Each structure stands twice: as C-alpha cells, then as structure tokens.
Amino acid sequence: MARITELxxxxxxEKIDVDAERTLLSVLRDDLDLTGAKYGCGEARCGxxxxxxxxxxxxxxxxSAGSAAxxxxxxxxxxxxxxxxxxxxxxxxxVGAMQCGYCTPGMIMAGVALLRDNPDPDExxxxxxxxxxxxxxxAYPRIVAAVRRAAGMLxxxxxx
Amino acid sequence: MKPFExxxxxxxxxxxxxxxxxRDQAKILAGGTDLLGExxxxxxxxxxxxxxxTIPNLDKIEHDDKKGLKLGALVTLSRLAEDKNVRERxxxxxxxxxxxxxxxxxNAATIGGNLCQRPRCWYYRDEHTICLKKGGxxxxxxxxxxxxxxxxxxxxxxxxxxxxxxxxxxxxxxRVVITDGTKTREVPLEQFFILPAQNVRRExxxxxxxxxxxxxxxxxxxxxxxxxxxxxxxxxxxxALASAAVVVTPNAGSVGxxxxxxxxxxxxxxxxxxxxxxxxxxxxxxATLARAAEAALAGATxxxxxxxxxxxxxxxxxxxxxxxxx
Numbered sequence: 433m434a435r436i437t438e439l440x441x442x443x444x445x446e447k448i449d450v451d452a453e454r455t456l457l458s459v460l461r462d463d464l465d466l467t468g469a470k471y472g473c474g475e476a477r478c479g480x481x482x483x484x485x486x487x488x489x490x491x492x493x494x495x496s497a498g499s500a501a502x503x504x505x506x507x508x509x510x511x512x513x514x515x516x517x518x519x520x521x522x523x524x525x526x527v528g529a530m531q532c533g534y535c536t537p538g539m540i541m542a543g544v545a546l547l548r549d550n551p552d553p554d555e556x557x558x559x560x561x562x563x564x565x566x567x568x569x570x571a572y573p574r575i576v577a578a579v580r581r582a583a584g585m586l587x588x589x590x591x592x
Numbered sequence: 593m594k595p596f597e598x599x600x601x602x603x604x605x606x607x608x609x610x611x612x613x614x615r616d617q618a619k620i621l622a623g624g625t626d627l628l629g630e631x632x633x634x635x636x637x638x639x640x641x642x643x644x645x646t647i648p649n650l651d652k653i654e655h656d657d658k659k660g661l662k663l664g665a666l667v668t669l670s671r672l673a674e675d676k677n678v679r680e681r682x683x684x685x686x687x688x689x690x691x692x693x694x695x696x697x698x699n700a701a702t703i704g705g706n707l708c709q710r711p712r713c714w715y716y717r718d719e720h721t722i723c724l725k726k727g728g729x730x731x732x733x734x735x736x737x738x739x740x741x742x743x744x745x746x747x748x749x750x751x752x753x754x755x756x757x758x759x760x761x762x763x764x765x766x767r768v769v770i771t772d773g774t775k776t777r778e779v780p781l782e783q784f785f786i787l788p789a790q791n792v793r794r795e796x797x798x799x800x801x802x803x804x805x806x807x808x809x810x811x812x813x814x815x816x817x818x819x820x821x822x823x824x825x826x827x828x829x830x831x832a833l834a835s836a837a838v839v840v841t842p843n844a845g846s847v848g849x850x851x852x853x854x855x856x857x858x859x860x861x862x863x864x865x866x867x868x869x870x871x872x873x874x875x876x877x878x879a880t881l882a883r884a885a886e887a888a889l890a891g892a893t894x895x896x897x898x899x900x901x902x903x904x905x906x907x908x909x910x911x912x913x914x915x916x917x918x
Contacts, residue, residue, distance in 0.1 A: 434598045452598040453641065455628070475629035476697055477829075488670070488699040494628035495700065496621065498598050498643055542696065563828035564694025 442510025452498030468508035479565030482538035508537035523582035531569035605773030608801040623701040660811035665704025684818035688760035704804040711751035738895040745858040749788035759855035763837035769806040785860035817916040832856030834905035
C-alpha cells in the first residue's frame, strides 16, 4: 500500500504517514487537525471542503492524499498572516456573511482565489465562481456583498 | 467506500500492467471528480486505483496553426477554457467547458476523464437499483421517471451522455489517441462512444488496460464559427436537458460546411447528418435554421415524460446556429 509521508500545507511541510488512498479532506481534518475545511456531501457537490491546491480551489473530499502529495495546499487556517485575517475573512465578519458557518471556509477559499485572479469582480462573476458552493442558510446576498467589500479593501491597499 | 490499493504509474505501459485485464477490478484515477463519488456510492468497487496523473507530459496544450490542437488527456478543464487560442479558434469547446460542472470541479477534472465519465441517470446512480447498466435485467427509466432520459439512440438503456465538451469536440472533428502502452490507436471521437445497443455496460470503446493519452482537434477552416449552447433546469451546476454544438464554415454567403451535434438527448454525443445536409449550400436565414432544427430531431422517439426535449433541442439548435452569425 502506497504511503504518503509529507504534505505541504499552509507553507509548512507536515510529516504524516497515511494511506495514499485516503481523501485529502480526511488527512487535513483527522491527521493534521485542520478542521476548517468541512465534510458536506462527500461527492464534490456542495463546496464545503474546498481548499487551494497550487492556488486553485478544488474539492478536498474527492481528492486523494496521493494526488495532493507534492502540491502546495492552502486551507482557511493558512490565510491569516501575522495575526491579520485575510481581507475576505474580515469582510465576512463585517458583513455577517454566515449564519451557521458550515459553508464559510469553502466560500472563503473559492473567493480568495477569485480575488487573486480578478481584484474587481462584478456580481455576476462572483455568483458564477461560487456556484459550486452551497449555503443551506441562504446567506448568499451577504456572501456576495462580502466578496465585493473585500475587493474594495484589497484595491484600497488594505492588508493583503 | 471499499478499501483499495493505490498505484502511481510513470507511463502507459505501467498503467496497462496495473490496470490488468479483469473488468473494473482496477480503475483509472485522474481528476477523480466522478470516480470518487461513484466509489462512495458503491457503484464501482475497484480493488485498485491507478493514478495516471504521475505520467509526465500528458498535461500539455499544444497548438499548431495547420495541424490544430494536441491536448494531453490530463489537461484540466479550467486550463483548457482559459487558453486564449482555444477560446478564439475552438470557441464551442471553451463555451462547453464554461457550462460544465462548477469552477472547483473544472480545476480538478481532466479532459480525458470528462470523456470517460459515467452517466447521471438517477436509476444508475442509486446504489440499490440494479439496472441493466449494472448487470441487472431491466431499465427502470422505460416505465419510470424518465424526464431526463434519451429521446434519440436509446434502448435497451436510456441514459444520456453527461459530457458538455464531448459534443463540442465531436462537432470540431476531434480524434482520441488510445494506448495500452504497446499498441496505440487513433480513433475519431465520434466512434469512441458506443450505444447501449452495442454494449449496455459501457459508454465507450476503451479496453480495461487502455488509457486516453491525447485528444487531437483539427484546425478549423478559415472563417469557421463554432458555438455550444446548453439548456438546463437550474442555471448553475446542472447537466444538459438539451444542448447543441454547431460548427459552420461559410462559403460565399451560404453555408460551405456544417456539423451539428446534440448533447443531453442521447446515450452518446448525437451527430445529425440530416441537419448538416439541410444547412450546406443554404443561406443561414430563419427558414434554413428551422429546417435544420426540424431535421436534427426528426428521428426522436420520446418516452412518456421527456417529450418536451424535442422542441427544446430544436430551439437550442436554431439559436446556436443563429449565434454563429453573431
């Protein structure tokens, strides 16, 4: 059985020893205690588990640990820098873009990648980019507002 | 999910060895976006997964003005749709990808895997329903909830092919390169897919020990326009109720050459030669569009609840053709 002994997560090389067949989500949550990414549907249909793999948002619930080895993984825990939250995290708090919060880490990771590629997305682009992230509480309008707000903060030269 | 052995391979020969010859005992893993879901639902229970993403150089997009596109099977859908040349010259392919799944899945899913994905029929996807496709004795769609099923090419199973890129690639005249590491064959994509009447358990000709290595798309003739249009029940992350990929090459005010391929209505990307004949030599006016749309669906035999797909697909064909003039 192939083993994975190292994962590059949030800029640090984490020593692990797991079966390559396990999902990236399970390794992050159960072995590395990074419980930000959530288990939702388990079939890449809800977006709760989204993390960045080499900068791109992917569903960690259907990504094998074997495929993740060698890639740079970023989870919601890795966004904060020197005690400063990412502007999108700030914006989520200011706007109150969550009720239960279960979809929030996935929404934020997908949103962070969007803002990196396009610092001024319009509403249609935000909706298109987040279409794979479901919010069962229905907080969509505030989530879109938070992404718009973070875009403004980033363009205004706020902490990145 | 049933435990499985995980193998990484470096080339097609190793892949063939690891895949073996016993059907579905080993499965190919690339993006995994369809396969892992199937395994979690016990639709497939392979003893081994063969990760082919470790095969070098299959993730390249190569352009040649004369020969066209050479796509490695491991190119992700999002990278393909972002490619400037693909967007400009192979527009229908980029549009089809934009309308596929959702951004995160497109980041992980590969073009080779997209062509090999399994159907979304809800009887097939239900763990406890052993339908024809899973070795059972009956297609439950025939007398059941068949609103999303095939109106063309169905029987004895009535799935529709779930891929959006596939109709676009068939319309663009794509070919696939398949290998078992020893013998390599190049097949028109149109002939890669098979109907349930040929083999109800499979959707394509890939042998157990073969992998797709490349997708080749010929360079479109000068002036060619291609469009992919898709109608779905909800406007995000949904499969096609009906879609159409059309490729039109104009010639002195009328249509010189045309390809019309339907998606979401048949077990394979459904190319309709009759609709193409109705276009060639004609000016692209409303009367021609209507005749082509009519011809495209002339052979349709809807089930009890999917008759709506006939006028829907006709409208999609008309609109896609009119967009080639936009």
